[in-house]
Amino acid sequence: MTITKTSNFNEDDVRDLRLAFDPDGTLESDLREIWTVIKDGVDEDVRRFWRPFAGDATPYHLGQDRIDDLVRRDIDYTELKFTGGLSQKLVGKMVRRGRASSMDRATEIAFSAGLLRSYHARHARLSAALTGDPATLSRLTHSLYTLYALETSVLLNGASLQRADQELADSAEHRSKLEAIDRSQCWLEMTIDGTIVTANRNLLSLMGYTMTEVAGRHHSMLCSPEDRASQDYLDLWANLRAGRFVQREYRRRTKGGAYVHLQATYNPIFDQHGSVVKIVKWATDVTAMRQAEQTESARAQQFHQEAETRRKAHEDTLSKLAEIVDDIGAVTRQTSMLALNASIEAARAGERGKSFAVVANEVKLLSSRIRDATATAANVLTYGQQSIRL
Known part of the structure; x- marks a missing residue:
């Protein structure tokens, strides 16, 4: 069980306890007298006290070694209660036990019930030893249960101190988280009808308003x-x-008329009856991100338009080149026909047409080379047109 070592609140002062529980100053001597009678059974009292906390079947999962250590310490503590006198050291031990008992309500009940059983067992031993002396039994019984009342009071105060310190720590942590959010985000508090109650500086700065300008408005x-x-x-x-x-x-629109984009969460706040009592809005300014997205979108659109323009210009160029290739192909075909006709005429002319036949043959070879080049150019144009369509 973890307990707080230091406190922001005060434990009981031993002087106040003396005034409340031992105004006659006889308690310490009576307790020492009681110890001589009950000390032989203290070991069993203490073991019975810690038994509900032992084993894996309990919420505490305390092993036997841990229980044995607690028993030894508790025996020393019990002896100190009865023989060491009422001191601030003893009060401090009681307070720490009270803190340890405050882990949850079940632990508080187990501590209270165990403590009461221990005092009843000690009273039973005291009664058995003093059956023939009722006056002494009455006096010592009063002192025994005075110690019980004192210890119970200090234990309860220790539990209260632990809860108070825990609440203070939780409150500080909660406040720290809210301050962290306040530094990094915008927030706005409103009534359930939308009337603005308050806002933080981040939101007011973003929207261009002062608190006076927005408070009380929708x-x-x-x-x-x-x-x-x-x-x-x-x-x-x-x-x-x-x-x-x-x-x-x-x-949302700022005081100056500009638009901002907010990633916002509107949260209803409920009272103890489950009714909505206010609305709190938390928001992050994402305007810069949206503007960057719009800029990138515009750039992408411009790039697409420019690429489409280049594609069309390239396609027009290829179309014109295709027309030129077609014209060259037609000229090639006509040249081939002329070379063929010239060859025929040269053959008819016999010996006189030999020189003419040489020219006709050169024309024919040139026509063939032009035809091959034209076919290659046509293939290249076809591939270029297909790549544009893809």
């Missing part, structure tokens, strides 16, 4: 007229009044 002042009149805005407040939180991105 949240719709932060919206454009079209957003304010939209069904989406009406649904937002209907959901919030019904106790449903809403989270999404919203567009």
Whole structure:
């Protein structure tokens, strides 16, 4: 069981305890007298006290070694209670036991019940030893249960100190978390009808308002007229009044008329009866991110348009080249026909047409080379046109 070593609150002062529980100053001597009678049974008292905390079947999962250690320490503590006198050291031990008992309500009950059983067992031994001396038994019984009342009071105070310190620590942690959020985010607190109660500096700075300008006015002042009149805005407040939180991105308008984008969560706050009593909005400014997205989108669109323009220009160029290739092909075919006709005429002319036949043959070879080049160019153009379509 973990207990707090230091406290922000004060433990009981031994002087106050003396005044309350031992005004006659006889308690310490009576307790020492009681110890001589009950000490032989203290070991069993203490073991019986710690028995409910031992083993894996309990919520505490204390092993036997741990229980044995607690028993030894508890025996020393019990002896100190009866023989060491009422001191601030003893009060400190009682307070620490009270802190340890405050882990949960079941532990508090187990501590209280175990302590009462221990005192009853000691009273039984005291009664058995003093059956023939009722006056002494009455006096010592009073002192025994005075110690019980004192110890119970200090234990309860220790438990209260532990809870108070824990609540203080939880409160400090909660406050620290809220301060961290306040530094990094925008927030706005409103009534359930949308009236602004307060806002942090981040939101006011982002929207361009002062607290005086927004306090007491409706949240719709932060919206454009079209957003304010939209069904989406009406649904937002209907959901919030019904106790449903809403989270999404919203567009809001600043005092200067500029638009900002907020990733916001609107949270209904409930009272102890489950009724919505206020609305708190937490938001992060994502305007820069949205503007960057719009800029990138515009760039992408411009790039696409430029690429389409280049594609069309390239396609037009290829189309014109294809026409030229077709014209060259037609000329080649005509040249081939002329070479063929020239060859025929040279053959008819016999010896006189030999020189003419040489020219006709050269024309024919040139026509063949032009035809091959034209076919190659046509294939290249076809591939280029197909790649553009892809």
